[in-house]
Amino acid sequence: MREGRMELLSNLALGFQTAISPQNLLYCFLGTLIGTVIGVLPGIGPVQTIAILLPTTFALPPVSALIMLAGIYYGAQYGGSTTSILVNVPGEASSVVTCLDGYQMALQGRAGAALTVSALGSFVAGCFATLLIVLLAIPLSELAFKFGPAEYFSLMVFGLIGSIVFASGSPMKAIGMIVLGLLFGVVGTDITSGTQRFSLGIPELADGIGFVPLAMGLFGISQIINSLEQKEKREILKTKIFGFWLKKKDLKGLLQQWLAELSPDHCWDFYQVEAVSCLHLSPICWKRRFPTTPKALGKGISVVLHPQSQQTTRGRKPHLSPCSPWVYQPMSSWP
């Protein structure tokens, strides 16, 4: 146990050594900056931002590229909360709840405080999630070594079922999209017979459709077309944003919230609600069940914080959507 702890510390030190090199810090900063700038655009969430910005990381060394992508993801998620608060347009599904209260706070002239809270919430929850990952990484990687074909198959079936369960909208359409995703994976060389399938005689298609172009097309370009089709009415708050510092009362409430969030009770609730696929609404459910600060609900600071923190926590999990890397396998494992 003691050795394990020492190992953990030395591993962490190694990680920090890699991450804190000036070059990597610069890439992290760049990624977060660009991610926030693009995430602020209404209607573009983290997934689309990653899809659009993936090519910019091609020439970087792997570690820097991963750091930059992580920065982009976090930046985009934070950027999404900015539009939720100021413009009342959620960047993606999970910032819908930030809209509910954040916009109300902005209307009350407390946009600055709302922005600060969502940033703080992102930061604290991100650190918490990272800590969890650090603690679980070694046991998890040991588990991964024991994976054989049967386990991979089960994992993939789980991924496919997960995409249906987590998909918003009708499950039938989700199943349809999964079948379509599998069909996209069929394109290319069949590994058992070596036959070219659906490659239309184009040599580039022999390797199959790459993940990046697919993600760009499905999430990036379709989003552009979609936002061009809808004419949204956007009410933009045209007041000066001030008061980024929180009041004492707010800070006290925040600390209470965070402590409560770490309690096993809440973790269980969090898990339960996740199971019915409306993760981002769980703080509200929780509030309804245990109204510790009832007056805060509806127009208060607490709900801005909660979805934001959960959003960032959730960022650590594999994103299950009909075309996630889990589901979209390059067909090497399919007949």
Add this chain to the structure above:
Amino acid sequence: MQISNHKDFNAGLLFILLGISTTVLARSYPIGTAAKMGPGYFPFILGFMLTVLGFVISLKNLSKGRGVRKRALIRFRPVVFVLSSIVLFGLLLLPLGLLLSTLLLILISSMASDEFKMKVAILNAFVLLIIVLIIFVYFLKFQIPVLPAFLGGRT
């Protein structure tokens, strides 16, 4: 019979179309049996499943006049302009070079918007071209011609 939800109904139609076409295309490959699958087996089954799903989704959204939603208008302008600009970019990148094809990409895709203004589009193209040149040519050193082939453009 009326269509209650046009969006879902159209999604079903799309699934049917894609499903049938893959099923038909997959028949040109040897299908084999479940025990000894040919290259056509998997796509054939998937295409069949997609077709069935498409029918289920479309039929579910047929109702007898009740709860009819307003017809969802598909606006073709963004679809046509955005998609065609990307296809053109792919086709013209090698013969015309990065500069001209990016310019065309941005101008054509800008036309997709109703608020299209030539001045804004050209300004936008100019700024983006500089960014593209800095990122992809200067930093990443992509092996693509910058100038058109008839001007002797090489990377």
